[in-house]
Amino acid sequence: MNLALAPETLARWQFGITTVYHFLFVPLTISLAALTAGLQTAWVRTDNEKYLRATKFWGKLFLINIAMGVVTGIVQEFQFGMNWSDYSRFVGDVFGAPLAFEALIAFFFESTFVGLWIFGWDKLPKKIHLACIWMVSLGTVLSTFFILAANSWMQHPVGYRINEERGRAELTDFWHVLTQNTALAQFFHTITAAFLVGGAFMVGIAAFHLARKKHIPVMRTSLRLGLVTVVVAGLLTAVSGDVLGKVMFKQQPMKMAAAEALWEGEHGAPFSLFAVGDVAEGHNTVEISVPGVLSFLADDSFTSYVPGINDINKAEQEKYGPGDYRPNIPVAFWSFRWMIGFGMASLMLGLLGLWLTRKRFMVPQALRTGEDEVPHLVLFGNKVLSPKLTKLYWITALWTMLFPLIANSWGWIFTEMGRQPWVVYGVFQTRDAVSPGVSQGEVITSMIVFTALYAVLAVIEVRLLLKYVKAGPPELTEDDLNPPTRIGGHDQDADRPMAFSY
């Protein structure tokens, strides 16, 4: 059969499209839930109205976003069985458990409390309403943990044995699956990267309004919150990425070698900045690299030996039998660079912004600004950025606000494609995982339908986000400022319109 239309290829494309799309909403949901909860906490504690307006503004964007995350997530849970039935049969005993845990513990939490939060403004006392958004946030984090434990098992299977008679993997140690270092490192890295997404999103939108001198009190607060989030999350993403890289080097050396297009193993292996390779010949034709850095990234030493693609391929052939055990090298190489590049660019802009907008530290009295003034961007001492440069910073912040999202996507493309040809590393290959009973026509149909539907929904969602971003934070109403004191809402006026209705 034509390889381009092989069932495995089609099913992989569909999984790739639907999963990358789903994960555009996931990191933003995780981070915005917590950031919105933080802002609402500030409102409850200080009674400062700007925090409530900020909560309503970011909360609205969060809700537009989580709706898409939730509905595209349903597909994720179904398509293992639909398109990867032999995978499901083989791994269900191990892989199904964290998925079921995710549904029973995290999804119920998230979905029930988000409903309470959306409709609860005039039904719940202030503090209980606040608790609801924290529950949503907890749900998103728990969900991240369980699904990453499942994914980590595909990267590095542990706590299982092979039952030859049933022809499947069986769980022997669930605790080990949940707490192996791959799962913890992936969780750490994914959560921090998610906050980088939300932080940059906040900074970009706040910059948009501040550049136009609108909604200043709310946007000043949002800008600072966003910048702090970007810097803290960005640094932690780098740290966790380093940890994860070292774990990966030990567990999946092929992925590390592919990420660097390191064909032959060497001591003091270089970090490649740019390479054009010849996959068939197994070497690079052009390469610019920094000596020793790869060894350091993989093993904390500039002189450690890092095995190359050709060495590992040979070793895996000896271990698993004849075959090509190399992933798509150009994809692995470039996705790794784009992940790091886009992520680090955001961190740098965040660091710059945090410095420029600092409030007191080395800022002369005359340049300090009040609550309703756009902050000066102070370089050093009395030196303020010129209006032109100030505008340039706001515009750059706006146009780079999706950089971390791009980095997240490439990170997943890297980690999943870098594992190929394995679906469960060293245990089960992707070509054996597809549903034998699902026809080419069926997969083509579903792929076209999903792609078309997702494209339409993307247009709708982005336009809606733009509308609400431009509208800015809402004016507060009497109801907003007088939340009910008892559960179920005020009693006095039974015919009062709902504070929020669909």
Place this chain on the structure above:
Amino acid sequence: MELHDVWFVLIAVLWTGYFFLEGFDFGIGVLTKLLARDRTERRVLINTIGPVWDGNEVWLLSAGGATFAAFPEWYATLFSGFYLPLLVILICLIVRGVAFEYRAKRPEVRWQTNWEHAIFWTSLIPAVLWGVAFGNIVRGVKIDADMEYVGSLTDLLNPYALLGGLVTLFLFTFHGTVFAALKTVGDIRQRARRLALKTGPVTAVLALAFLILTQADHGDGWSLLALVVAAVSLVAAIGAIARGREGWSFALSGLTIAAAVAMLFLTLFPNVMPSSLNDAWNLTVTNASSSPYTLKIMTWCAGVATPVVLLYQGWTYWVFRKRIGTQHIADAHPTH
């Protein structure tokens, strides 16, 4: 009772929860065209399920995830075998969720009308397809020695299964109508009561026909008991709504759904997905289930999580216990 039997029961419980809860959600969706006279009334209906539909839908994800974990072979055969119908259900659930959240986020009439059409169709279609799917599971489909579905799409559209689809559509609509009567106030409440009296008897006839056919082909004493409970509670639900006892009627229509699901699972046991080609190729609680270790962990998880979920979901219904009428729907386009 071995653990895989416990899990057979638990899967049935999760599906019962799903059909009970999203059953009236689907019903409300259908009523937006059947009962509501204008946009405000449509919004009243939609807002009766506004805070809860998302949590209700998670029962499906739990049923799916639990089937994957407890009966991987069942999950694999069912989901790959019913590929296109499931695709349609997925599309509907995607559009439906977005429709609820986005409908009121723009003031344009066309925007709102389009999403309202979407809510109707994406509620109606899955309400039918779940019945078709369960009809086929009970009836048995072409499964080969490798546990693969080898039938075609048209095999799934047989009269028995289609009747099953009609039953779930009517049952969910009736359940939703009673829910609407229970949760609304004013003119729409009265009309919901009257509509329930009209659709109730049709629902009863269809459901009884389907369940009796099922009993005749696959039933035993226990399934007959479930059938009787389903039939009696459905008739009682109609009687209760006729006397204006909305709460009782809703509980009884819920009991009907639970008893009907119980009956279908009783006729299946010990199979989970029988093969129509050869009895030896049936998927059973034994040959489709996970290892005892996995089932033990899952039992702990479900045993702790499910009661907690019921508690906080129940609390949600209590928080939003007040009835909604047209006066509660703000006219202004909500921009915040």
